[in-house]
Amino acid sequence: MIESVVFSLLNGVLYGMLLFMLASGLTLIFGMMGVLNFAHASFYMLGAYCAYSISQVLGFWGALVIAPIIVGLLGALIERVGLRNVHKHGHVAELLFTFGLVYVIDELVILVWGQLPVDYRIPEALDFTLFSLYGSDFPAYRGFILFMAVAMFVAIYLLLVRTRVGMIIRASLSHPDMVGALGHNVPRIFTFVFAFGTGLAGLAGVMAGNYFITEPGMAFAMGPIVFVVVVLGGLGSLGGALVASLIIGLVTTFAVGMNYSIADMLASAGIAFGQDSVLGINLSRFGPMLPYLLMVLILIFRPRGLMGSRES
């Protein structure tokens, strides 16, 4: 029993932290710019593919540094050339723009790297067992992912709260005119934020691409769940994204481990009922639905999310 709880905790926290790496960029862009970036998971995919190509030449560590920068620069370019012009036409136009971007990036990835998964591997330096627990191995790469995710949270938090740059960014959000009047170039700040956010998605791609599989469907698979995290945590709230990521990671992981149905529980309470109905379905099969259920519930009862400040 303790064994399975410990494993579920470890697995849940790891999955949660991976989600956080993705969600942090998305919530940052939304919080700072008010842009809901549908294409966020596409930048994550680009990060993984770029890392694959770069690691062929420079190895994993080179890819870890360069790939997020490339993705960030691409993000900056897209913001500067596309999004900034679309911005004038309001939020719906922006949404549609990023929605279109999803398909453009998808097709580009297929054109460049093909339909098949690519052989992007975990670096050998990290391909060992960190420790064994109850006979199960905990790979070092998972430890590395955890470390990077925590480092990312701390770095972003310090950047926003403790530095002058962060102060200006936060000010441009709430009082763009005033910041502009003080001589700061607000549009350039927005470009920077977008580049930073997409760069973070790229970094998540570098980290997760080899842990999972780098293939053209990876953006599509990750897209919806990241939105759930951001909505649950509160749009624009970094702390909220962290809490929501962990909640979703743990909830899905623990649900998988549940090997009984509601009918079983009733039976153990002495009530024989519903073994053949929907109540007889194993709870673990409901697991994948839970994050979406949580999102629906939070939108009904607390629309601004767990820690969000915006009503939207």
Next chain:
Amino acid sequence: MSEREAALKGAVAGLILSSASALAVMLPTAAMAQEEPIRIGYIDPLSGPFANVGDAGLKQFRYLAEKMNAEGGILGRDIEIVGFDNKSSAQESLQILREAADEGIHYVTQGNGSHVAGALVDGVEKHNRRNPDNRIVFLNYAAVDPTLTNEKCSFWHFGFDANSAMKMKAITDYMADQDQIKKVFLINQDYSHGQFISQAGKDLLGEKRLDIEIVGDVLHPVGKVKDFSPYISRIKASGADTVITGNWGNDLSLLVKAGDQAGLDVDWYTYYAGGLGTPTSLGKAAAGKVKMITEWQENLAVRYEAPELRSMLEEFEQRYSGIEFYYLRVKTEMDMLKKAMEKAGSADPQAVAFALEDMSIETPFGTATMRAADHQLMQPLFMSTFGEDYLEYDSEGTGFGWKMDAEIPADETRVETSCEMKRPTRAS
């Protein structure tokens, strides 16, 4: 026709004939195949997430058609494969069926997704009832839902891959001989395919080896799980030494990779580990541990000394880098179609369908027979293991390949059918 028109036509025909005979000297094959080609509609995803699989299948059909045409085609006519994109949708496929019928296509082939195959069987039945002059035969090269050759069986449908029940029988027969297997865990995708394997696996193992304990049976959502670690923890906790899974694509790769990372030491019995792109994403995580049950893998051509197949697969791979000669059954399908048409002496769908019943052909691995009772092909199956210890061909350039463990003769894959075939009255 007036006399003048007839005279004119005669003159024109004479002119064409004389020039044709001159041409015929230079191009004998072109003259032979001047009749309309026999067209086969290929209905599979050519766009969307499964486009790569559909595209690889289409290339293989086209390649084999080209080979056949170079040898004179069927009854002197060329074979033409017409690709249709069904976007993995049953609805779309029925639309295509109508389109194909309008274009005068009498043969369709499909494989990816039993939901599509099921819809096509219904669609073809309905169409043939309403259009007795324009019938369609459905050659299924990969959909393995057992209902297709049982409850839903149709005279117009022919299954060329061993169905899921036969594969499960073969897997459990093989497992029954492996004494080291004590505890088995089943993990499958939560839809008809996975649910069937979970049930059949438990039933068959129970019959064959009472001492084997089923220590777990899990269904997970299709294509939605990113991190399989929690499932791996459950397998680990159950103490299983063997896992059976019907998973395909990423659901299989992610599962096996997560197991490898957690140091899970089990043998994986799979259906689809050899599928397009799967060996690449599995890599060394699968080496020595993953087995699959199939009618073919490339090293069998070496093992059974089949030079014709070897030159074929080598030529195919040279032409299309990145994909492999995945389906021997596509070749079986085309060869049988040819033999049936030659036996029937025409390409008439009904005559060919009758000719296909009980037809046998020789493959390098033994005889393949189309069982008349349910239109299910009986062919030898093979259990193979992924690893460094392969004969000659590695998979997708990974440095790992398939090595045969055992042959299951066609006879031993036999599963009884509940099909009550309704045949049309034979026009003599």
